[in-house]
Amino acid sequence: MDILYEGTLKQNVQNFQVTTLSLNHVEEILLLQDIIIEALENKDRLQPLTLEEFRYILNSNGMMIGAFAGDQLIAFRALLVPPIDEDHLGLDIGLTHEELERVIYQEISNVHPDYRGNGMQKILAKVIMKKLQQADGKFDYVCCTVAPFNIPSLKDKFAQGMEIAALKEKYGGSMRYVFVKELRKDKERDWTDIKSVPMNNTSEQQALLAEGYRGYEMEKIDENFIVKFGQ
Numbered sequence: 001m002d003i004l005y006e007g008t009l010k011q012n013v014q015n016f017q018v019t020t021l022s023l024n025h026v027e028e029i030l031l032l033q034d035i036i037i038e039a040l041e042n043k044d045r046l047q048p049l050t051l052e053e054f055r056y057i058l059n060s061n062g063m064m065i066g067a068f069a070g071d072q073l074i075a076f077r078a079l080l081v082p083p084i085d086e087d088h089l090g091l092d093i094g095l096t097h098e099e100l101e102r103v104i105y106q107e108i109s110n111v112h113p114d115y116r117g118n119g120m121q122k123i124l125a126k127v128i129m130k131k132l133q134q135a136d137g138k139f140d141y142v143c144c145t146v147a148p149f150n151i152p153s154l155k156d157k158f159a160q161g162m163e164i165a166a167l168k169e170k171y172g173g174s175m176r177y178v179f180v181k182e183l184r185k186d187k188e189r190d191w192t193d194i195k196s197v198p199m200n201n202t203s204e205q206q207a208l209l210a211e212g213y214r215g216y217e218m219e220k221i222d223e224n225f226i227v228k229f230g231q
Contacts, residue, residue: 003018004019004065005017005018006018009115009118011115011116011117014069016068018068018124018127019066020063020065021058021076023055026058029054029066031073032074035113047108049108054078057107063078063128063131064078067124069115074111075120077109077127077128078108079106080105080107081105084100088100089103090103090141090143093165099140103141103142104132104142106144107144109125109153121152122159129142129160139183140184142180143178143180143181144178146179147176148167148199149225151225154177157179158218162180163181163214163215163216164179164214165179166178167205175202193213193230195230197229198224198225199226200224209229213229213230214229214230214231215229
């Protein structure tokens, strides 16, 4: 077994191991995804993957890692090498067609409801990004989409230093933030001309993004979620 990381679950007081997943794990992956969807109050917050999509990733079109507590898969995270088509996220953030082959997607990240509160999303993010950067250097950009008000996923992306580069309809009309992280950028940006916009104000966020601003942080003020944009 290809063990990438070992640790102890704080909440469950169990040891766990992070390994590379293969086609042999696809039934466990689908079962865990079903459990997670069933536990969601708002099922629109998650764009689940099909069996064919998981098989596509696991057939050398990306990478996938999973955390196991004993024999049970409790979390997984995937990167996908996307097909180059008119829906490519690189086009949404202003890349040229020549740059699209340098893009990989953070496709999905899921944690079993019984194992939340252990920081698994953050651990798997660090492990898979390290694994990506140890690869052959083929990719310059990591992209993904997140639904507004999917707070755990938004926190996850901002914690990785990803930036909002677009806000638009995807997946048949659902509004999504398009995030990007530039892998070759060595240091964090010093943000200037900072604007704070309520997350529910779509038009103002889109106007700032059209002017070249990037969303880099969010905070909760009273009961409202605010996104900070800068240049």
